[in-house]
Amino acid sequence: MTEPDDKPLFATPWIFIRGVPAMKFLPPEGPPEVAFAGRSNVGKSSLINALVGHKGLARTSNTPGRTQELNYFVPDGHSGAADDLPPMALVDMPGYGYAQAPKEQVDAWTKLVFDYLRGRSTLKRVYVLIDSRHGIKKNDEEVFALLDKAAVSYQVVLTKTDKIKEAGVPRLVEETLQKIAKRPAAFPDVIATSSEKGKGLDALRDAILTAIRR
Numbered sequence: 001m002t003e004p005d006d007k008p009l010f011a012t013p014w015i016f017i018r019g020v021p022a023m024k025f026l027p028p029e030g031p032p033e034v035a036f037a038g039r040s041n042v043g044k045s046s047l048i049n050a051l052v053g054h055k056g057l058a059r060t061s062n063t064p065g066r067t068q069e070l071n072y073f074v075p076d077g078h079s080g081a082a083d084d085l086p087p088m089a090l091v092d093m094p095g096y097g098y099a100q101a102p103k104e105q106v107d108a109w110t111k112l113v114f115d116y117l118r119g120r121s122t123l124k125r126v127y128v129l130i131d132s133r134h135g136i137k138k139n140d141e142e143v144f145a146l147l148d149k150a151a152v153s154y155q156v157v158l159t160k161t162d163k164i165k166e167a168g169v170p171r172l173v174e175e176t177l178q179k180i181a182k183r184p185a186a187f188p189d190v191i192a193t194s195s196e197k198g199k200g201l202d203a204l205r206d207a208i209l210t211a212i213r214r
């Protein structure tokens with residue numbers, strides 16, 4: 001349930017505060033964080049933009065491998081000083097799986113993503129995005145396994161549902177739920193979204209606000 005003071009968090013402007021190319025550049029652990037992971041091009045950056053209602057905030061592209069650092073976004077209006085930290089952060093991540101970049105670079109991004117996912121104490125929930133047209137792939141399973149092992153809570157989000165038949169969405173949600181049912185750290189609910197059509201965004205905002213209070 002959305003509480004009365006929740007709306008302002010997603011209604012206020014959000015800003016980019018930091019791009020993290022390696023673990024040593026992470027900001028000190030402070031406000032609760034929610035991260036967006038998924039294969040390259042699945043729609044992570046687009047979904048963050050849709051959630052905060054700001055199309056140009058996170059950079060998006062047709063070409064896989066757009067996001068190359070852990071990018072931190074926070075609600076505006078906080079200095080970042082110890083007594084004025086933002087209430088939470090959304091973390092956009094480089095994609096895994098494939099990207100139009102040299103192998104060493106892709107390997108470095110994947111290592112950064114995996115190190116961050118298993119070792120960040122303020123990480124409250126990972127949203128693992130799955131393209132509705134492609135479903136869960138082997139490298140998604142690897143991420144699930146890593147999060148299960150590290151006991152980091154994660155929830156599956158289907159993206160680009162505008163690209164499949166609307167009537168097929170409930171069945172896809174059900175099939176996806178069954179595939180993660182036995183996974184210990186997987187949240188037993190799947191959210192179907194379309195950043196393009198604004199679908200599923202309120203459900204995801206509510207889920208995020210609940211997750212950061214855990």
Ligand SMILES: Nc1nc2c(ncn2[C@@H]2O[C@H](COP(=O)(O)OP(=O)(O)OP(=O)(O)O)[C@@H](O)[C@H]2O)c(=O)[nH]1
Nearest residue numbers: 041042043044045046060061065066067095195196
């Ligand atoms: N039709 C449709 N296209 C989408 C949707 N979300 C994202 N896209 C498109 O998918 C492409 C990739 O989107 P991004 O948000 O850059 O994907 P990403 O997961 O951040 O990609 P990387 O940073 O490269 O890993 C872009 O061309 C977007 O316009 C959606 O809901 N519907």
Ligand SMILES: [Mg+2]
Nearest residue numbers: 044045066067
């Ligand atoms: Mg991106």
